[in-house]
Amino acid sequence: MERWSINESVKLYNMDNWGADLFSINKKGNICVHPSSSSKQSIDLRALVDDLIKRKIKPPILLRFMDVLQGRIASINRVFKSAIQENDYPAKYQTFFPIKVNQQRQVVEAIANFGKRYNIGLEVGSKPELVAGISISTGNGLPIICNGYKDTEYIETVLYATKIGYDITLVVEKLFELEKIIELSKKTGIQPKLGIRVKLSSKGTGKWATSGGEDAKFGLRMSEIIAAIRMLEEHGLLDCVKLLHFHIGSQITKIDKIKTALIEGTRIYAEMRKLGVGIEFLDIGGGLGVDYDGSKSSYFSSVNYTVEEYANDVIYQIKNICEEAGVECPNIISESGRATVAHYSVLITNVLNTNTQHLMPDFEEILTQAENLAPTVKKLMDIYKSIDRYSLREDYHDTMQLINEAVSLFNLGYLTLNDRAIAEWLYSKIIKKLNGIVEKIKPIPEELQNFHLALRQTYFANFSLFQSIPDSWAIDQLFPIMPLQRLNQKPDVMASIADITCDSDGEITSFVGETGRTKFLPLHRIRKEEDYFIGFFLIGAYQEILGDMHNLFGDTNAVHITFNKKTGYLIDTVINGDACWESLKYVQYKGPEILKHVRDNLEKSVALRKISIEESSHFIELLDRTLLGYTYLGE
Ligand SMILES: *Cc1c(COP(=O)(O)O)cnc(C)c1O
Numbered sequence: 001m002e003r004w005s006i007n008e009s010v011k012l013y014n015m016d017n018w019g020a021d022l023f024s025i026n027k028k029g030n031i032c033v034h035p036s037s038s039s040k041q042s043i044d045l046r047a048l049v050d051d052l053i054k055r056k057i058k059p060p061i062l063l064r065f066m067d068v069l070q071g072r073i074a075s076i077n078r079v080f081k082s083a084i085q086e087n088d089y090p091a092k093y094q095t096f097f098p099i100k101v102n103q104q105r106q107v108v109e110a111i112a113n114f115g116k117r118y119n120i121g122l123e124v125g126s127k128p129e130l131v132a133g134i135s136i137s138t139g140n141g142l143p144i145i146c147n148g149y150k151d152t153e154y155i156e157t158v159l160y161a162t163k164i165g166y167d168i169t170l171v172v173e174k175l176f177e178l179e180k181i182i183e184l185s186k187k188t189g190i191q192p193k194l195g196i197r198v199k200l201s202s203k204g205t206g207k208w209a210t211s212g213g214e215d216a217k218f219g220l221r222m223s224e225i226i227a228a229i230r231m232l233e234e235h236g237l238l239d240c241v242k243l244l245h246f247h248i249g250s251q252i253t254k255i256d257k258i259k260t261a262l263i264e265g266t267r268i269y270a271e272m273r274k275l276g277v278g279i280e281f282l283d284i285g286g287g288l289g290v291d292y293d294g295s296k297s298s299y300f301s302s303v304n305y306t307v308e309e310y311a312n313d314v315i316y317q318i319k320n321i322c323e324e325a326g327v328e329c330p331n332i333i334s335e336s337g338r339a340t341v342a343h344y345s346v347l348i349t350n351v352l353n354t355n356t357q358h359l360m361p362d363f364e365e366i367l368t369q370a371e372n373l374a375p376t377v378k379k380l381m382d383i384y385k386s387i388d389r390y391s392l393r394e395d396y397h398d399t400m401q402l403i404n405e406a407v408s409l410f411n412l413g414y415l416t417l418n419d420r421a422i423a424e425w426l427y428s429k430i431i432k433k434l435n436g437i438v439e440k441i442k443p444i445p446e447e448l449q450n451f452h453l454a455l456r457q458t459y460f461a462n463f464s465l466f467q468s469i470p471d472s473w474a475i476d477q478l479f480p481i482m483p484l485q486r487l488n489q490k491p492d493v494m495a496s497i498a499d500i501t502c503d504s505d506g507e508i509t510s511f512v513g514e515t516g517r518t519k520f521l522p523l524h525r526i527r528k529e530e531d532y533f534i535g536f537f538l539i540g541a542y543q544e545i546l547g548d549m550h551n552l553f554g555d556t557n558a559v560h561i562t563f564n565k566k567t568g569y570l571i572d573t574v575i576n577g578d579a580c581w582e583s584l585k586y587v588q589y590k591g592p593e594i595l596k597h598v599r600d601n602l603e604k605s606v607a608l609r610k611i612s613i614e615e616s617s618h619f620i621e622l623l624d625r626t627l628l629g630y631t632y633l634g635e
Pocket of ligand 1: 098100101123125147247249250251285286287288335336337338339
């Protein structure tokens, strides 16, 4: 076996750059997760998965590390705190967690409980999210900010909640909303706490650039802000306005875009203060990005800045403009969702062992007795025998041409199935040999890079891309993917990852590599009887809720894990994934009805002696078990 060190794996998968010091590889060659970036404590993911399987929890399993989540909240707040100290900023910072990023009750509860010490709040954007927010806020007084379009019911709910003591800020997204708010406030006699969302002309970058700028869906233009101020003044409600909000999109990849937005937003704040609006909070929205591929670039799966840089810029720019304009500095709110939750969850699943080498016909003998071969196939064989580094390029071209020729001849009826199979076999032998030669030539000539693709092997993983990492499909976002084990061995296969849906889009062909995006995921050749697991990392933001039920693959099993000094880890909760009957229920099938139908039908077959009574009861049992079982693949 070739020598291979753990450090080479760290480099190959670019772990140091995307892992935020939360992941490492142990001496056994297994990947480990740490509760926070500075902690020596760790959980061996492969050992954890083996333990979970012993507990009959089947893959795919979503692992949720609550300590990691807490660590992220603590670290974002720590970074802002020191930026405030460094810049002598005279007011406070507060995070509001936008729950659309991950509404899972246990997740929001954990954020609320742990975040209390940092005065964390919740941001909601719809009626169900509002209700979720109120439910979590009950008892601990967590503040809530309401964005999104609002109807009468939404506004009235907020008004009455305000009346009984909830700290809720109703953000005006549109002028017509303000009319409704004023009307309902008069009718109920309840004064809301108001925020105003502005439409900046500054835009973000990346996939969500159009969340900002003149065409943005939300927010008031400058003339509308003036109108809002007049309307509120007229009805004696101007004092209700406490917050100014903007949001220029998620995953802002370039720091200079953030600066531009901060400058414009703070200017608007200052001008509104001068007009006598008593704004106390400047809410800079989300956008703080995550470096999914570790490239530290402005490519959209990355960001060209750190959280530290972000916090410093926010504090510095706001202070600077306020001083220049001669207005008081506001308390600062950021609605950082992605950066808070992306790291806390990992999906792990098994790779199906598809190594069928032992079933393949052995064509080796044709290498010695080639008399009966078709001329095209014979030429391929000659290339295979003679190829060397000097004939490389020419041989590669010839091979491509010959393999096309073989297909054409076959279609015209001039080549037998056996000959075409031999051609296919020779082709893959040539490519492998070529690869052996090319690997020693550095840099690899550009036109020869493509043939690498011919070497790529599809590994089938037991999961649905549409359910678990929908952004990989929808917007080509990169997520780090790695094997959980054997990281002390050189990966010898260049793979792509296919999921188990019947959709040809359910395949991942772009990966986080050592020097950026690559078309291969290096994996190990799976041994006979080996259980081989891979992990999908940084999937805590948006993926869990955006996931859909393509092919009726449902929610995966989820396990909540905390670190424990004595036992290594503790399992807090296991949330069972959807059973087949639950997936079917979404589309209006009913388990008991299905069973009844099939049973009635079976009895007819029993009567006709097409099937025995034993077989028929076995069939019903099987169907029953399937309905109650997991939607993903078992044994
Ligand atoms: C989606 C959204 C966020 C979250 O943005 P992230 O980039 O995930 O931090 C914050 N605020 C508003 C208004 C949003 O719509």
